[in-house]
Amino acid sequence: MDITTFTLLGVDGLTWLLMLVLVIVLSATFLSSRKGSIYESFVDSPVDLSALTTQALDAPPSTSELKDHYKKLLIFTDNDFRNNGANLSNRILADFRNRVYGKHSFRDDLKTNDILGNWPTWLPPLDNTITEPVPTQEVAITAESKMLAYVARNFPREPSNDESASIVRSLIDDFGYRFVFKKGSEVSRVDPDFSPNNLLKNWVNPTR
Numbered sequence: 001m002d003i004t005t006f007t008l009l010g011v012d013g014l015t016w017l018l019m020l021v022l023v024i025v026l027s028a029t030f031l032s033s034r035k036g037s038i039y040e041s042f043v044d045s046p047v048d049l050s051a052l053t054t055q056a057l058d059a060p061p062s063t064s065e066l067k068d069h070y071k072k073l074l075i076f077t078d079n080d081f082r083n084n085g086a087n088l089s090n091r092i093l094a095d096f097r098n099r100v101y102g103k104h105s106f107r108d109d110l111k112t113n114d115i116l117g118n119w120p121t122w123l124p125p126l127d128n129t130i131t132e133p134v135p136t137q138e139v140a141i142t143a144e145s146k147m148l149a150y151v152a153r154n155f156p157r158e159p160s161n162d163e164s165a166s167i168v169r170s171l172i173d174d175f176g177y178r179f180v181f182k183k184g185s186e187v188s189r190v191d192p193d194f195s196p197n198n199l200l201k202n203w204v205n206p207t208r
Contacts, residue, residue, distance in 0.1 A: 060153035061146045063167055069143035069150075070171060071123050075132050076140035078115040088137055088207050092144045095206035097180055099148060099199050100172065102191030104180050120174050122167065141205055147171065152199040 061069060073092070080089035090106075097104055119126055126132060135143070151172070156165035176188030 060149040063150075063164055066147065066150045066167065066171070067123050069146045070175075071126075072135040073140050073143040073147070074115060076135045076137070076143075078112070079134045081112045081115055089140065091206045092140055093179055095203075096144050096147060096175065100151065100190055100194065101176060101180055101188075102193070106179055107182050109182065110179065114178060118178075120170065122170050137207065141207060144206070145200070145203060148199045148203070152196040155196040 060066075077086070077089040077093060080086055093106070097106070116126065150164075151168055154162075154164035154168045156162075156168060172190060173188045177183045181188045
C-alpha cells in the first residue's frame with residue numbers, strides 16, 4: 001500500500017483498519033484462553049467414583065492374583081499379631097470369616113506362629129532368606145475383598161476339575177483351619193446359608 005492509498009483512506013480509514021486488526025488480535029487471544037479454561041474445567045471437575053468402585057469391588061482377580069492376595073493378607077496378619085495385638089487384622093479376618101463360614105469365633109487355640117505356619121503348598125512360597133515386606137493396611141483390606149470376589153465367582157456348585165474351583169476349596173479349607181476350626185475335631189465348612197451372590201453384599205472397609 002503506497003502513500004496515495006493512505007491518503008485516500010484518510011485518517012478515519014486508517015483508524016478503522018487499525019481497530020480491525022486490534023479486534024482480530026483480541027478475539028484470537030480470548031478464544032485461546034477460553035479453550036484453556038474449558039480444558040481445565042474438564043480436568044478439575046469432580047467425578048462420581050461410586051460406579052467405578054462397585055465395578056472394581058465385584059471384579060474377581062485371576063487365580064495367580066488370588067494367591068498373591070492371600071499371601072499378603074497372611075503376612076499383614078502375622079505382623080499385626082506380633083506388633084499391634086491383631087487390632088486391625090482381626091477385623092479383616094472376621095469379615096471374611098463371617099461372610100464365608102457364618103457367625104463363628106476364631107479358634108481358641110490360635111497362636112501367633114500359626115499365622116504363617118504350615119504354609120500352603122499352593123501359595124507362592126515365603127522367602128526365608130529375607131524378611132518379607134509387610135503389606136499396608138490398604139493392601140490387606142483389598143486382599144480380603146478380592147478373596148471374596150474370587151470365591152463368589154468360582155465357588156464350585158458341583159464337582160469340577162477346574163483349577164479355580166480347586167483353589168476355592170483350598171482357600172476355604174486353609175483359612176478355615178488356620179483361623180476358625182480345630183483340625184481333627186471340626187470340619188471346615190461354609191455357612192449353611194452360604195450364597196456366593198451375597199458374599200460382597202454391603203461390603204465396607206472392615207477396619208472402619
